[in-house]
Every structure is written in C-alpha cells, then in structure tokens.
Amino acid sequence: MSDSATSIDKVMVVGGGGQMGNGIAQVAAVAGLEVTLVDLDQGDLDRGIGRIERSLERLVRKEQLSDTEAKEARERITTSTDLEGTARDTDHAIESIVEDVDVKRDVFRRLDAVARPDVILASNTSQFAISAIAAATGRPDRVVGTHWFNPPPVMRLIEIVRGVETSDDTVEKMQALAQRYGKETIVCQKDTQGFLTSRLIMALIAESMRIVEEGIASPEDVNRACQLAFNHAMGPLQTVDLGGLDTYIKASEAMAHHYGDRFKPTQQVRALVNAGHYGYKTGRGFSDYGTAQ
Numbered sequence: 001m002s003d004s005a006t007s008i009d010k011v012m013v014v015g016g017g018g019q020m021g022n023g024i025a026q027v028a029a030v031a032g033l034e035v036t037l038v039d040l041d042q043g044d045l046d047r048g049i050g051r052i053e054r055s056l057e058r059l060v061r062k063e064q065l066s067d068t069e070a071k072e073a074r075e076r077i078t079t080s081t082d083l084e085g086t087a088r089d090t091d092h093a094i095e096s097i098v099e100d101v102d103v104k105r106d107v108f109r110r111l112d113a114v115a116r117p118d119v120i121l122a123s124n125t126s127q128f129a130i131s132a133i134a135a136a137t138g139r140p141d142r143v144v145g146t147h148w149f150n151p152p153p154v155m156r157l158i159e160i161v162r163g164v165e166t167s168d169d170t171v172e173k174m175q176a177l178a179q180r181y182g183k184e185t186i187v188c189q190k191d192t193q194g195f196l197t198s199r200l201i202m203a204l205i206a207e208s209m210r211i212v213e214e215g216i217a218s219p220e221d222v223n224r225a226c227q228l229a230f231n232h233a234m235g236p237l238q239t240v241d242l243g244g245l246d247t248y249i250k251a252s253e254a255m256a257h258h259y260g261d262r263f264k265p266t267q268q269v270r271a272l273v274n275a276g277h278y279g280y281k282t283g284r285g286f287s288d289y290g291t292a293q
C-alpha cells in the first residue's frame with residue numbers, strides 16, 4: 001500500500017466493463033499502474049477485458065507498443081465485482097458508470113466509507129456538477145472531475161473539473177497523474193454543468209440534429225461539413241453515435257434542465273433510442289454501421 005496520494009500506484013476504475021472505463025484502465029496500465037476494473041457482474045468485466053486485449057493487440061500491430069509492453073500492461077489489470085473490497089486497498093478511484101447522478105452519488109458514498117482518507121475520488125461524468133457528487137462524501141476537497149474523451153487511449157485531453165470544495169492540491173495531483181498517462185489537461189475552474197467541453201460539443205451536436213430533423217441535410221453531409229470545412233477529425237453525429245445515443249439522451253436532458261431548450265434532444269434522436277438504435281454499440285444510430293462495434 002502506498003503511504004500517500006502523492007504516490008498513486010494502484011487505481012480502480014468503477015464501471016471498468018463499460019465503453020470508457022476499459023479505455024481508461026488500459027491507459028493507466030500502459031503507464032505502469034496496477035489497475036482493478038470494478039463492475040456489476042463478471043460478464044461486464046469479461047467484455048471490458050476483451051476490449052482491452054483487442055486494443056493492446058492493435059497497438060502492437062501499429063508498432064505503438066512492443067509485445068512485452070502490451071503483455072506487461074495486461075498483467076497489471078485485474079477485475080472485481082467487490083467495490084468496497086477494492087476501494088479499501090486503492091490509491092485512487094475513478095468512476096465511469098452510467099450517467100445518472102443518484103447512482104453516481106451512491107457509488108461515491110460507498111467509496112468514501114472505506115477508501116483511505118487521502119485517496120482522491122474522481123468522476124468521468126460528461127456533465128454533472130462535481131459538487132453534486134462530492135456532497136455525497138465526507139471528503140469534498142478530494143473529489144474532482146477527470147473527464148476523458150472517447151476512445152481514452154487515443155484522445156489526448158483530460159478535462160479536470162473543480163467542485164465547489166475541490167482543493168488546489170487535488171487538482172495538481174490529477175494534473176500530475178494525467179502527465180504520467182501522457183495526456184494534456186485543461187481545468188474547468190468553476191463547478192458547472194457541462195464544463196467547457198460538453199457545452200461546446202453538445203451545442204454542435206444539438207444544432208446538427210436540428211439540421212437533420214429539418215431535412216436540410218443528411219447526417220453524413222453534416223459530418224462531412226464539419227470534417228472538411230472545420231477540420232474536425234470526426235463529424236458531430238458520428239461522435240454522438242460513437243459515444244452512444246442512450247448516454248447522449250440522458251446528458252442532453254440534464255443539460256436542457258440547466259441551460260434551457262437549446263440542449264433539448266430532438267424527436268428523431270428519441271425515436272432512434274426508443275427503437276434500440278444507440279449508435280456504434282448496436283450497429284445503427286444516425287448512420288448505419290452494419291454490425292455492433
């Protein structure tokens with residue numbers, strides 16, 4: 001066990017079986033940390049491990065990692081369904097579960113009850129105000145947002161988000177950890193819904209969805225417009241298909257609650273979600289991808 005959070009050697013990723021959680025775990029393991037994926041059942045964990053193994057293989061094929069580095073990173077990852085048991089012996093926890101503030105608060109309350117007092121608890125929430133999560137704990141100064149981007153092994157930014165009580169020391173430690181991960185950081189200085197990045201991308205996505213719903217252009221042409229005119233690596237509707245339309249609906253409803261109708265989901269995206277079309281993970285969203293990926 002490490003004696004303080006200045007030495008973060010062992011991290012746990014809650015929701016490690018999920019889309020973002022397994023990517024975050026992979027980055028931490030490649031950076032040399034011991035990582036435990038925690039999820040609700042073994043099936044979720046097996047799915048997460050499968051994704052990590054395939055991703056490490058891809059990095060070896062692309063010669064971005066050696067065989068040995070990939071093997072050692074994989075060996076640093078373990079799995080558990082025991083949240084409390086894992087939290088008792090961790091140096092840092094990052095939560096990346098379903099985008100529901102009450103469920104997140106419950107996880108933070110449970111982590112806070114057993115983790116060492118110095119342990120920083122971070123949330124990968126896309127938009128909830130961090131103080132709403134921190135208030136469920138007795139250590140709001142050591143609760144922070146570390147908002148990753150999809151897919152975590154590829155995207156270079158981690159947005160660090162302050163809650164009302166987050167200490168400077170906590171922000172500095174998360175900046176140092178991000179550096180170990182090989183990531184860049186920005187800091188959202190105020191406790192706010194949607195931070196910088198989600199307000200920006202969700203405004204673009206909402207306007208793109210309205211353009212499509214009004215019949216002005218196809219989803220593919222909206223994506224091409226942003227790629228070719230603005231040099232975006234991926235169009236906004238492809239970005240939201242990748243992130244998951246089910247997750248998007250939850251996030252946009254919460255944003256609309258705070259900022260008004262400009263973030264409200266369109267009827268068309270609601271209809272896609274009602275029909276079970278969530279984007280890449282089901283094979284169809286605004287575009288058709290053939291099979292689930």
Ligand SMILES: NC(=O)c1ccc[n+]([C@@H]2O[C@H](COP(=O)([O-])OP(=O)(O)OC[C@H]3O[C@@H](n4cnc5c(N)ncnc54)[C@H](O)[C@@H]3O)[C@@H](O)[C@H]2O)c1
Pocket residue numbers: 014015016017018019020021038039040041044096097098099100103107124125126127147148149150242243244247251
């Ligand atoms: N998908 C994106 O592009 C993206 C980008 C940035 C941030 N985020 C945020 O990351 C978080 C996760 O998103 P995702 O897309 O990876 O979701 P996901 O649905 O793919 O994964 C969530 C995982 O959490 C697990 N889980 C749910 N409740 C749990 C609990 N109480 N304890 C342990 N595990 C639990 C689920 O079984 C699942 O494996 C959300 O807060 C989301 O807003 C998502």
